[in-house]
Amino acid sequence: MTGCQALEIDGLVLYANVISEQQEVALVDQLDARRWKEISGRRVQTYGGLPHEKGMVEVPLPDFLQRVCSVLTSAEIEGERGRLNIFDANSPPNHVLVNEYQPGQGIQHHVDGPCYEPVAAIISLGADTQMTFKTIDGKRAVTRVDLERRSCLVMSGDAYVQYMHGIEPVMRDCVASCEKCTSLQHEGETNDHHESCNECEYRARARRVSLTIRRAKKRKGFGIKLSNT
Numbered sequence: 001m002t003g004c005q006a007l008e009i010d011g012l013v014l015y016a017n018v019i020s021e022q023q024e025v026a027l028v029d030q031l032d033a034r035r036w037k038e039i040s041g042r043r044v045q046t047y048g049g050l051p052h053e054k055g056m057v058e059v060p061l062p063d064f065l066q067r068v069c070s071v072l073t074s075a076e077i078e079g080e081r082g083r084l085n086i087f088d089a090n091s092p093p094n095h096v097l098v099n100e101y102q103p104g105q106g107i108q109h110h111v112d113g114p115c116y117e118p119v120a121a122i123i124s125l126g127a128d129t130q131m132t133f134k135t136i137d138g139k140r141a142v143t144r145v146d147l148e149r150r151s152c153l154v155m156s157g158d159a160y161v162q163y164m165h166g167i168e169p170v171m172r173d174c175v176a177s178c179e180k181c182t183s184l185q186h187e188g189e190t191n192d193h194h195e196s197c198n199e200c201e202y203r204a205r206a207r208r209v210s211l212t213i214r215r216a217k218k219r220k221g222f223g224i225k226l227s228n229t
């Protein structure tokens with residue numbers, strides 16, 4: 001595992017290499033052996049249940065996803081190694097949304113919303129991509145983050161509630177802006193030059209699979225509420 005990088009927005013942190021190359025291949029193989037659901041513009045798989053504002057009825061995660069989730073969850077036993085502290089052992093993740101993007105596909109800017117506890121961890125598999133963060137009104141791009149394969153991007157705090165995130169549906173990402181584009185960005189222009197400028201340096205998109213790991217709010221039991229009075 002290598003270091004983590006705090007990004008421009010409060011609560012936005014990128015961890016590099018949270019899994020090995022072998023784990024990456026094995027995970028994609030395991031997912032490809034399962035059923036993908038076509039939705040508009042990409043394919044998905046959903047594990048853990050149906051998130052709902054009133055809470056989710058939990059369906060246990062398959063073992064291979066549970067193992068990934070435990071890497072992100074603080075150790076229950078002192079001395080357990082190789083764990084990140086993104087989720088607390090007392091409230092571990094219970095939901096994994098798997099997204100598959102082919103080159104040219106993306107996800108519209110959105111907030112993850114109130115069905116989940118306000119922490120999302122996104123593990124990238126198979127290829128790098130770029131995620132952009134916009135102000136909540138969707139008008140201004142604030143930052144672009146390079147999501148390298150095998151990295152984990154964590155959004156909490158402001159990054160979860162104050163900004164929208166999304167992936168442009170493009171065939172290549174700008175990885176080094178030319179001077180002109182850089183100055184436009186500094187002036188607050190959006191990053192519309194993704195595919196258009198001949199001076200910038202680009203990286204071609206390839207098939208990417210991502211795991212969005214969260215804790216969906218749990219459905220409260222139907223038990224009798226005990227009063228303190």
Ligand SMILES: O=C(O)CCC(=O)C(=O)O
Pocket residue numbers: 097099107112122131165210212
């Ligand atoms: O695939 C990604 O990196 C983003 C997914 C996402 O934003 C989501 O599942 O809510």
Ligand SMILES: [Fe+2]
Pocket residue numbers: 110111112165
């Ligand atoms: Fe999201």
